[in-house]
Amino acid sequence: ADRGERYWLDELNDEQRAAATHTGGPLLILAGAGTGKTTTLCARVAWLVAEGVPSERILLLTFTRRASREMLQRARGLVPASARVLGGTFHSVAHRLVRRHAAALGLPGGFGVLDAGDAADVLDLLREEAGHAKSRTRFPKKGTLLDIYSRTVNAQLPLSGVIAEHFPWVEDHREAISALFREYTTRKKALGVVDLDDLLLMWRALARDEVIGPRLASSFDHVLIDEYQDVNGLQVDLAQALAGFGCDITVVGDDFQAIYGFRSASAGHILDFPEQFPGTRVVTLERNYRSTQPVLDAANELAAQATRAFPKRLRADRPGGVRPAVIHVRDQGAEAEAVADRILEARENGSDLRDQAVLARTSHDSDQLELELLRRKIPYVKYGGLKYLEAAHVKDFVALLRLADNGGDEIAWFRVLQLVEGLGPASARKAMAVMAGAPRDLAESPLDEMGEGRLAAVPDRLAAWSEAREVIPSGARASADAVIAALVVARDEQRAGPRAEGLREVLAPLVRARYPDGAIRVQDLDQLVAAAHQVGDPRQFVAELVLDPPQSSADLAQPPHLDEDYLTLSTIHSAKGLEWDHVHVLAVYDGNFPACMSAGTSEQIDEERRLLYVGMTRARRTLSMYVPVRYHHRPRGIDDAHGYGKPSRFLTKAVLACCDVTRLPDDPLNPRGAPIVTARRLSVSPDSLFD
Ligand code: ATP
Ligand code: MG
Numbered sequence: 001a002d003r004g005e006r007y008w009l010d011e012l013n014d015e016q017r018a019a020a021t022h023t024g025g026p027l028l029i030l031a032g033a034g035t036g037k038t039t040t041l042c043a044r045v046a047w048l049v050a051e052g053v054p055s056e057r058i059l060l061l062t063f064t065r066r067a068s069r070e071m072l073q074r075a076r077g078l079v080p081a082s083a084r085v086l087g088g089t090f091h092s093v094a095h096r097l098v099r100r101h102a103a104a105l106g107l108p109g110g111f112g113v114l115d116a117g118d119a120a121d122v123l124d125l126l127r128e129e130a131g132h133a134k135s136r137t138r139f140p141k142k143g144t145l146l147d148i149y150s151r152t153v154n155a156q157l158p159l160s161g162v163i164a165e166h167f168p169w170v171e172d173h174r175e176a177i178s179a180l181f182r183e184y185t186t187r188k189k190a191l192g193v194v195d196l197d198d199l200l201l202m203w204r205a206l207a208r209d210e211v212i213g214p215r216l217a218s219s220f221d222h223v224l225i226d227e228y229q230d231v232n233g234l235q236v237d238l239a240q241a242l243a244g245f246g247c248d249i250t251v252v253g254d255d256f257q258a259i260y261g262f263r264s265a266s267a268g269h270i271l272d273f274p275e276q277f278p279g280t281r282v283v284t285l286e287r288n289y290r291s292t293q294p295v296l297d298a299a300n301e302l303a304a305q306a307t308r309a310f311p312k313r314l315r316a317d318r319p320g321g322v323r324p325a326v327i328h329v330r331d332q333g334a335e336a337e338a339v340a341d342r343i344l345e346a347r348e349n350g351s352d353l354r355d356q357a358v359l360a361r362t363s364h365d366s367d368q369l370e371l372e373l374l375r376r377k378i379p380y381v382k383y384g385g386l387k388y389l390e391a392a393h394v395k396d397f398v399a400l401l402r403l404a405d406n407g408g409d410e411i412a413w414f415r416v417l418q419l420v421e422g423l424g425p426a427s428a429r430k431a432m433a434v435m436a437g438a439p440r441d442l443a444e445s446p447l448d449e450m451g452e453g454r455l456a457a458v459p460d461r462l463a464a465w466s467e468a469r470e471v472i473p474s475g476a477r478a479s480a481d482a483v484i485a486a487l488v489v490a491r492d493e494q495r496a497g498p499r500a501e502g503l504r505e506v507l508a509p510l511v512r513a514r515y516p517d518g519a520i521r522v523q524d525l526d527q528l529v530a531a532a533h534q535v536g537d538p539r540q541f542v543a544e545l546v547l548d549p550p551q552s553s554a555d556l557a558q559p560p561h562l563d564e565d566y567l568t569l570s571t572i573h574s575a576k577g578l579e580w581d582h583v584h585v586l587a588v589y590d591g592n593f594p595a596c597m598s599a600g601t602s603e604q605i606d607e608e609r610r611l612l613y614v615g616m617t618r619a620r621r622t623l624s625m626y627v628p629v630r631y632h633h634r635p636r637g638i639d640d641a642h643g644y645g646k647p648s649r650f651l652t653k654a655v656l657a658c659c660d661v662t663r664l665p666d667d668p669l670n671p672r673g674a675p676i677v678t679a680r681r682l683s684v685s686p687d688s689l690f691d
Helices: 014-020 037-050 065-078 090-100 116-129 142-155 159-166 168-191 196-208 212-217 233-244 268-276 293-304 332-348 363-375 392-405 410-417 425-436 461-471 474-492 496-514 518-535 538-547 602-616 686-690
Strands: 027-030 058-062 086-089 112-114 193-195 222-225 248-253 281-283 287-292 315-318 325-329 356-360 380-383 567-571 580-585 619-628 660-662
Touching: 014 037, 014 281, 027 037, 027 268, 037 058, 037 065, 037 222, 037 248, 058 065, 058 090, 065 086, 086 090, 090 196, 090 538, 112 116, 112 196, 112 410, 112 538, 116 142, 116 168, 116 193, 116 410, 142 159, 142 168, 142 196, 142 233, 159 168, 168 193, 193 196, 196 212, 196 233, 196 538, 212 233, 222 233, 233 248, 233 268, 248 268, 287 293, 287 619, 293 315, 293 602, 293 619, 325 332, 332 356, 332 363, 332 580, 332 619, 356 363, 363 380, 363 567, 392 410, 392 474, 392 496, 392 518, 392 538, 410 425, 410 474, 425 461, 461 474, 474 496, 496 518, 496 538, 518 538, 580 602, 602 619
Parallel strands: 027 248, 027 281, 058 086, 058 222, 112 193, 222 248, 287 315, 325 619, 325 660, 356 567, 356 580, 380 567, 580 619
Antiparallel strands: none
């Protein structure tokens, strides 16, 4: 190529280059949206490799699967093809390490990972066992229990403090909750499973260990972390442990984009970084290369409202641009039409669908829009919200895969047994009780790879099947036998592909029989099998599914029609770090931005504002925000008896002064009736004839 060997440095500005080539000591890049933080981080990886650091001694960490994939792709594009850049989400890296050191942590080699849904199910089970389900006092439900648990563990704060601050209404049950959480820990151990929070706890335990810690740290010279504003206390501990054993730490982030407070992340950590990591060099970046100034003006005004604003105004590098649009629409149906209109208009003007995104606070906000997109045949891919893995048939499949590795995984057993026609929860419990009596399977627990001890053993329930089958209804036995036989075969298969294939064979007929849309669901299974073939190691495959859950089957296997043009629909949380030419933000009304449940403290309101800020700053060329003023059914917390909502309180006069505002003629908030600018366009296309 005619580009210089280190061309990526020439493409950076002076501050970015200084950061990319920094040596000696911790580095913090603290800068606003679109200023090139991620770009600089990737250039830094390339520079380190060019300076002779072996690429496998560099670890790139971030929070979401998509962001991590995107960043690794960018970084790999800059280094020689032979260099392997390692990275992933905190959880996926933690899982790899925990697996390698399972024995030291007292886990069986085939330990399973509970996703959030499974963890809630275990808590529910314990809640029932302890008699709380029947008691007349209102004991918190599984979702709340999981929230409390996760917050406590991630923030590393005492339970009593977390309850007092965030869940005061469960105060009366504090002791019972504490007992239940202890039981939860014990039960996970007995089942040979860990949850997502455990993975981080275990990584930290390894990183702090006098023997293992230095070995872990010595495998990396550099650890680079993107989106550091979203770390929680545990993750800070991890970074400190790594630094303590000699890794160089680089972190980048924007305190104004912190949106994970509900998971105990705190933007305070990024501001405290220089204190926690002595000798830190702080680099700030000023110029925004993503958006045009009119979009940034509105975002700056939004940011200026914050109660504890860190003065930072974004300046666009690119000239020109159009003012953001704030579009009042009658209701969600009208919103859907208006959005679809503008998307098609942009497409006619030369923007592909893939350059456009519709962002929403929750995945429900786009329900109406999805119908409209289907009606107009606009293809889209959806990210965030209900996860693909939460679909029942996918969970069934994952449970089968898990059992092939860990016959003691009770949660998976409960699910799998009930797949069989005629086998309900009661008989499943009976069979499990019989199987639980199986001898602990020591043959299954060899010395682990590092020779650091014997892996913990759990009962191998498969071995006890012949007795267990006697306690289930006789009509269900043959079909249950087939499932068990497939599991036995799968257990001996060392590669993920064939293993998944075998299990798919038993599951597919059950799925077809159970669901009216069974044929479509079986296609999902086929995609899982295809993905399993790519991964190789069966345990890694299952873990990846749980740790970085794919959001749709399109996300799992690359869609066959990769070159087709898709619109992106995403929650704002899942859009972090990404950008599109045209961005549409849905449902910018009070009660959604901020959500009513957050109407509380100013800290919570600030986080809600930052969420909108993250959404707005994804836009490269145009930004449209939609304000539905009326609802068919009253959404969360809209108390107005007429069903009228108010525009978001974040759309202040100062923000609106930066935008072009379109109101409805009979809008109660617009009594004088300014004209409607966005009218529905008449369709003259004969397409509908071709249906
Ligand atoms: P966010 O806070 O949203 O994560 P960021 O600070 O990580 O944003 P990037 O995603 O790295 O920003 O960059 C935003 C856009 O600016 C990208 O399209 C990137 O290619 C471009 N960009 C970054 N630095 C430069 C530069 N020096 N010259 C030209 N374009 C740049
Ligand atoms: Mg970024």
